[in-house]
Amino acid sequence: MRLSPDELVFWQYAFIKLNATIVYTWGLMLVLVIGSIVITRRITFDLERSRWQNLLEMIVISINTQIEQVGLRHPERYIGFLGTLFLLLAMASICTVIPGYEPPTGSLSTTVSLALCVFIAVPYFGILDQGLARYLKSYVKPTFIMLPFNIISEISRTLALAVRLFGNMMSGAMIIAILLTITPFLFPIVMTALGLLTGMVQAYIFSILAAVYIAAALGKRQAKSEKKSVSSPAV
């Protein structure tokens, strides 16, 4: 029994290999990109629009609103990163209803890579917003003694992000796989439904936490409003 889709390798040349994680990710990417292209190709700027465009607009506006509520003033700057994070993770969870599909987020490599992206994105946006010096200064606040703790906090939260997502997704897939062997019919369906829910929740948590970390890395002005938002997703 595979614990991770990484183990299913379709093609390998030296260290380069095409495993299920990458292939499923590509599949998800294709679905997302082609769906976007197809829908936005007939995009209209009038009051009347297609249902699919409406759906996309709803999703985009919801993401925008969520980012804004976290405390980021210009959500359009961060929607590319945070929105893609959420859509990828959500799509990966939703697709678990497809038989034979294994979510790429069930692989630690995927979650680590996403956590690494967040790990890099936080200082990137922080420096972009307030400059390198001021961003670095935030590590020695309130006192210099806090520097190692702040660094540890950065690393640990990235690790936590990766492991949390991996654990949830992997466990979900794992439970379904185990249950399928024990009670083949009814129970796995219920667990799949539950897995959809947890997958969506995890996608939400992951992207919201990423937003919160980015918001925390931004200027002092935004920090105050961020504190209120941080307290809510305490998972």
Added chain:
Amino acid sequence: MFIDWFTVGAQVLNFLVLVWLLQHFLYKPILNAIDAREKLIAGKLDGADARMTEANQERDDFRHKNEELDQRRAALISDMEAETTAERRRLLDEARKQADALAAKRQASTKDEAQKLNLAIGKRVQQHVFAVARRALKDLSTSTLEQGVVDIFLRQVRELDETGKQQLVEALTTASEPATLRSAFALSDGQRAALQQALNETLSSDIRITFAELPDLISGIEFTTNGQKVSWSIADYLTSLEDSVDELVKKPATQPRPEVPVEPPPRDEPGKTNRQAEPPVVDPSDGAVAEKSPSKLNLAAKPREVNPADEAHAHES
């Protein structure tokens, strides 16, 4: 539980590519569309606001204009009413005046007509009365009456006052032609002689007299010479009476018409002359002539009284 670092790298790359792709194909178009729609809606709302403002403004303007129009209409109506009232009053006054004038005119014309009718009636009556009187007197003239007339004339001649005598004498002396004595009837020789004698005695001279007959005198005799006249005739009375009646009729109707004196004027005393204007009145008792002074009475030398035709007639006789 392991981490495949190649997969990690590939996934990072995949994720970054996906970020770029979605940014390009999803977020940008959708956000642009949303922005455009919001702008459109905002524009429409702004337009609606502007239109609403404009409509409000126009409504206010319209209301204002309406009020102004109402006020102007009310003012015009009141003006018109005032003008109409004034015009009606003026027209009524004018009509009343015209009616009054017409009524006055009609009244005047009625009065005039009445007056004319009165005049005509008076004239006709007068003519008839005098014609009847003349005719009656003419018919009634008999020898006794004629003798009476001659007697009256003789008495009148004898009773002439000094002034009258003097004027007659002067006239006779200056006259180139003989004096004329006209009578309405043919005088007998005795009557002619008595008349010649009386005149000669009274005027103390031998007078040449031409006798003539003039029926118009109506039972009368007149003695004329060089514009002076001594006469007595009923025609004279009638003429005087006619003149008096004419004068009475011709007086304007507006003036109170003087009543014809009922009482006869005081009887003429001998030797006194009557004024010419006053009508001679026949004394019913003796038929005596009121006028005693031929000079005063006849110096006016009425054309009829010194009618050349009559003179000629007298010469012939």
